[in-house]
Amino acid sequence: MNNSMVAHLWANESQESANGSNFYFEGESIYSYGRHFEIGRIVRNKRGRKAYLINDTYYSSTTSKHQYYVREAIPTGSKVFFVGYNMSYYIGNMIFVTNRLESIKDAIEKYKKARTELSYQNVWGEFKNLMNYIEFFDMGTPKSLLKKSANEWFGNNHELSLESDKIKREHARELKRIFQILLNHQALEVLGTVNVIVDEVCGEGTWLKYRERVEKHRISREVQEVEKLRRLGEIEEERSRDFYEKLEKWKSGELDFLHACSLTSYDKPNVWMRIKGGIIETSKEIKIGIEEARRMWQVVSLLHQGGQFRHGLVEDVDGNRWKINRYENDMLTAGCHRIAYSEMESIAKQLGWV
Numbered sequence: 001m002n003n004s005m006v007a008h009l010w011a012n013e014s015q016e017s018a019n020g021s022n023f024y025f026e027g028e029s030i031y032s033y034g035r036h037f038e039i040g041r042i043v044r045n046k047r048g049r050k051a052y053l054i055n056d057t058y059y060s061s062t063t064s065k066h067q068y069y070v071r072e073a074i075p076t077g078s079k080v081f082f083v084g085y086n087m088s089y090y091i092g093n094m095i096f097v098t099n100r101l102e103s104i105k106d107a108i109e110k111y112k113k114a115r116t117e118l119s120y121q122n123v124w125g126e127f128k129n130l131m132n133y134i135e136f137f138d139m140g141t142p143k144s145l146l147k148k149s150a151n152e153w154f155g156n157n158h159e160l161s162l163e164s165d166k167i168k169r170e171h172a173r174e175l176k177r178i179f180q181i182l183l184n185h186q187a188l189e190v191l192g193t194v195n196v197i198v199d200e201v202c203g204e205g206t207w208l209k210y211r212e213r214v215e216k217h218r219i220s221r222e223v224q225e226v227e228k229l230r231r232l233g234e235i236e237e238e239r240s241r242d243f244y245e246k247l248e249k250w251k252s253g254e255l256d257f258l259h260a261c262s263l264t265s266y267d268k269p270n271v272w273m274r275i276k277g278g279i280i281e282t283s284k285e286i287k288i289g290i291e292e293a294r295r296m297w298q299v300v301s302l303l304h305q306g307g308q309f310r311h312g313l314v315e316d317v318d319g320n321r322w323k324i325n326r327y328e329n330d331m332l333t334a335g336c337h338r339i340a341y342s343e344m345e346s347i348a349k350q351l352g353w354v
Contacts, residue, residue: 003066006030007073011052013042023066029087032059032066039063040070041087045136051079053087081133089157092137097145098153100130101175104182111198111210115217123197124189127182142183146176177201247272250283258283269331269340273347279317280347284337287317290351297348303327304341 006020010030017026022033028042041053052074058064074080083090090096107122119125131142139145150172154161160168181200188196195207250258251274258272272283280293288296292315303309313321314334325333330341348354 003069004073007066007069010040010042011070011073011075022062023069030070032063037063038085038087039067043091045092046138049079049136051081051136053090054080054082055085055087056082057084079132079136081129081136086157089155092139093155094139094145094148094153095155095157096133097130097139098158098175100126100133101179104130105175105178105201108178108194108198108201111194111206112202114210115213117214120192120194123182123194124192127186128189142179146179250274257285266338269338269343271337271339271343273339273343275347275350282337282339286322286337288314289317292316293347294351294353297344297353300327300332300341300344303332304330 001018001020003020003023006018006023006025007030009015009018010025018024024031029038030040031037032039037055037059039055042050043053044050054067054070054074056067081090081096083096084099104123104126107118107126110118110122134140134142134145150165150168153172153175154168160171178201181197185196185200188194198207198210199205246255246258249255251272253274253276274281274283278290280288280290282288296314299312309327312324314324315321322334322337325335327333332339332341332344345354
């Protein structure tokens with residue numbers, strides 16, 4: 001069974017179990033490789049409502065694909081909570097609240113040094129997910145959670161669980177302060193702004209300094225971009241000048257070869273022509289006799305005047321025949337050759353055909 005189907009059967013609870021390639025589920029849990037890596041678990045609250053706990057921790061490229069299948073299989077509009085390895089810790093547990101607030105704290109403190117735009121979703125998106133979790137698992141009101149002790153906030157599975165009571169109290173006090181600030185300004189979530197939150201958490205003026213850095217960085221980037229374009233323009237101009245100097249030498253016979261691949265786009269001519277030893281030669285080293293060239297000139301002249309294009313062949317001096325693909329915007333395309341009408345007209349004038 002393919003892994004996408006395994007994920008869909010799990011997410012929709014269509015059957016009790018299924019196996020894919022190093023990917024399987026049994027009941028409510030779905031795993032990558034084995035029980036050591038539970039990717040997702042379906043849980044229900046006291047009211048029977050369903051939610052999905054998802055382990056989004058990176059483990060390997062293959063497991064990442066399994067995680068992708070799981071995320072994609074979850075029905076639209078479902079409650080989804082992203083957690084860590086041991087999902088049993090995250091079923092209505094304060095560790096989820098603590099971790100989310102720590103994530104929000106980190107996101108807010110980035111405004112102290114950031115020079116580029118930061119997404120408000122890193123704050124309000126996390127907060128909304130946190131509040132949905134509290135409501136889903138009937139954990140009580142935010143006010144009741146704020147009254148819980150530091151030991152209740154960190155439990156036995158937080159990295160500070162074994163630290164001193166003083167360290168835990170200080171960290172819990174800071175997380176509660178941030179939680180209270182967010183609760184006080186929930187109306188700002190609708191506006192998608194975090195300026196007030198940032199200043200209250202990090203200190204007055206933090207937001208203004210952040211905006212000044214962002215603007216300064218933007219201007220700096222614009223200046224750098226202008227300078228980059230100027231340098232590229234100079235390089236391109238120098239390459240173009242060098243090419244046309246070589247083109248003149250090639251046409252006069254001073255050069256045997258002419259390379260212009262990097263100078264032209266697919267909608268521009270990439271081939272030039274010269275008369276050498278009574279033969280028409282292209283810069284891609286295709287040689288055409290005078291009579292064949294005269295015939296082609298008659299065809300091109302009619303096309304230039306609006307005549308209807310018809311596929312044809314042009315024969316070189318070695319007897320090879322090359323297909324003429326199209327004639328558009330006064331440019332003849334034959335295989336890899338794209339030749340401007342003006343280039344062919346120049347040859348015709350040199351030969352007295354015009």
